Amino acid sequence: MELDTMLEQAAAQCAKRGAQLTPLRRQVLRLVLEAEQPVGAYALLDQLKAQRAGAAPPTVYRALDFLLEQGLIHKLERLNAFTPCIEAGHDHGAHSHPHQFLICRRCGTTTELTDHEAAHALEAAAARAGFRVERMTVELEGLCAACAKP
Known part of the structure; x- marks a missing residue:
């Protein structure tokens, strides 16, 4: 599935739940989706800083918390990293699968x-x-x- 389509589905899923996939959250989700392997918060921050000079750790962590809450990504505890959820477009709720x-x-x-x-x-x-x-x-x-x- 194309990346832009995935992001649009994520935005629609959030809206259906009364939440908003803001430009920052969308940008962080895009970075997680583009990563070839699970990616850590500080690696995401480094990438984000190239596009948003004022990005700081709380910025990334708040976005990641939102994406986790919405069931769009998973946190791998063993790696302390984040990966997209393969079931995200199916709207099972926040990781009820x-x-x-x-x-x-x-x-x-x-x-x-x-x-x-x-x-x-x-x-x-x-x-x-x-x-x-x-x-x-x-x-x-x-x-x-x-x-x-x-």
Whole structure:
């Protein structure tokens, strides 16, 4: 899908929820979408400063918080970085779909999965322990298919 189309869908999704994808938020989302791998907040800030001289860490963090809240991006805790949500255009709400991430420790490639069976298995295991899951992000680290080849 074309980048401008993705940004328009994101803006429409926000508007549907009564939120606004401001020019700054759109710019930060564009940078995350354009990144080939998950990108950290300070890398985003460096890119943003080239276009907005007054950009500061709070500027980026507020935009990222908004994008997370709207379900347009994910934060990968292991990498302390952000990646687009593959389900963002489907308007499930803010990440109400299950998601798992495969993170290659060699090349850094990250793949988002939406495996409902895995999510249900984890929820069932948590329930057996008396725990009610409210939000779930699973990050698996290993080698991607390309890096695993001998």
